[in-house]
Amino acid sequence: xxxxxxxxxxxxxxxxxxxxxxxxxxxxxxxxxxxxxxxxxxxxxxxxxxxxxxxxxxxxxxxxxxxxxxxxxxxxxxxxxxxxxxxxxxxxxxxxxxxxxxxxxxxxxxxxxxxxxxxxxxxxxxxxxxxxxxxxxxxxxxxxxxxxxxxxxxxxxxxxxxxxxxxxxxxxxxxxxxxxxxxxxxxxxxxxxxxxxxxxxxxxxxxxxxxxxxxxxxxxxxxxxxxxxxxxxxxxxxxxx
Numbered sequence: 001x002x003x004x005x006x007x008x009x010x011x012x013x014x015x016x017x018x019x020x021x022x023x024x025x026x027x028x029x030x031x032x033x034x035x036x037x038x039x040x041x042x043x044x045x046x047x048x049x050x051x052x053x054x055x056x057x058x059x060x061x062x063x064x065x066x067x068x069x070x071x072x073x074x075x076x077x078x079x080x081x082x083x084x085x086x087x088x089x090x091x092x093x094x095x096x097x098x099x100x101x102x103x104x105x106x107x108x109x110x111x112x113x114x115x116x117x118x119x120x121x122x123x124x125x126x127x128x129x130x131x132x133x134x135x136x137x138x139x140x141x142x143x144x145x146x147x148x149x150x151x152x153x154x155x156x157x158x159x160x161x162x163x164x165x166x167x168x169x170x171x172x173x174x175x176x177x178x179x180x181x182x183x184x185x186x187x188x189x190x191x192x193x194x195x196x197x198x199x200x201x202x203x204x205x206x207x208x209x210x211x212x213x214x215x216x217x218x219x220x221x222x223x224x225x226x227x228x229x230x231x232x233x234x235x236x237x238x239x240x241x
Contacts, residue, residue, distance in 0.1 A: 001056055002030045008050045008063075009037050040070050041119060073118035075187040078125070078169075078196040081112040083183045085202055090172065097174040098129060098148040105174040106204040110183055112196060114154075114167040118189050122154045125169070126186040128195070131179050154187075178206040 009024040024037045040047065047070070052063040090107035097105070114122065129148040150173070157169040175181055183199040215229040 002053050003056045003058075004029055004054050005032055006052050006054065006060075007035050009047055010050075011040070011044065011047050044070050044119060070119070072120045072189065075118040075122055075189050076115035078112040078115050078185045078187055081110070081183065081185055081196045081199045083108050083110050083181070083199040083202045085204055086172070088207075091174075093172050095172040095174040096127070096150055096152060098150060100174065100176055104177050104207070106177050106207075108173050108175050108181065108183075108202055108204070109170060110173060110185070110199070111168065111170040112185055114169055115187050120189040122187050123190045124151050124154055124188050125157055126151045126188060127171075127173065128184045128186065129173070129175070130182045130184075130198075131175075132181075151188075175202075175204050177204045179204055 005028045007024075007026045007028060026035055028035060046067045049066045049068060050063040053061040086107045086109055088106075090109075091105060093107060095105075095107055110127065127150045129150075131146045131148055152171065154169075157171050180201050180203045182201055184195045184197070186195040210231070212229040212231045215227060217225050218228050219226040
């Protein structure tokens with residue numbers, strides 16, 4: 001008759017992407033038909049589960065072996081999200097863009113700490129910008145708040161090396177002037193991912209219009225002169241009046 005079962009669970013550290021080696025070993029009575037183990041990292045494996053039986057003569061059977069992997073989890077939320085408007089010189093920087101309806105842009109710098117990965121490397125960050133058009137630019141039935149969305153590779157945002165959950169990430173985002181923005185950032189490991197807490201409100205104010213270009217006199221008739229010049233149809237986030 002069967003007297004007991006031995007259950008062994010072992011994780012091979014070399015095959016397991018550098019995770020800590022974990023070994024469990026239990027001796028169960030003859031009536032046992034299952035056992036639970038905890039302490040494994042999400043998305044880890046292979047783990048080798050081996051079960052063998054012992055009879056009353058203290059003889060062991062050959063082991064039955066199974067190879068298993070643990071499931072991936074969603075990464076945690078990005079933390080310490082901050083956003084600030086940069087001076088005018090930043091418009092010369094390479095930026096991520098939500099697109100511009102007017103051609104006028106300002107630049108916001110976003111920073112945050114990367115979250116833990118959930119067992120699988122973070123592949124991308126999804127940047128949400130809730131955009132509020134200011135009262136000064138509202139005319140008639142223009143739409144109210146908009147939600148702008150960008151997805152960018154995680155590798156392009158890391159500014160330093162470090163363990164997941166403690167890597168500072170940043171990027172420059174082009175936004176339209178004369179609007180307020182609230183940013184949230186979502187981490188995705190290709191499976192699923194939660195959003196960060198929102199940043200503080202960033203307001204990109206309207207700017208002084210660009211000076212008209214290339215003024216010239218094209219014709220004169222007596223006391224009357226015709227002047228022509230080039231200009232932008234919009235300026236600094238507001239229509240020209």
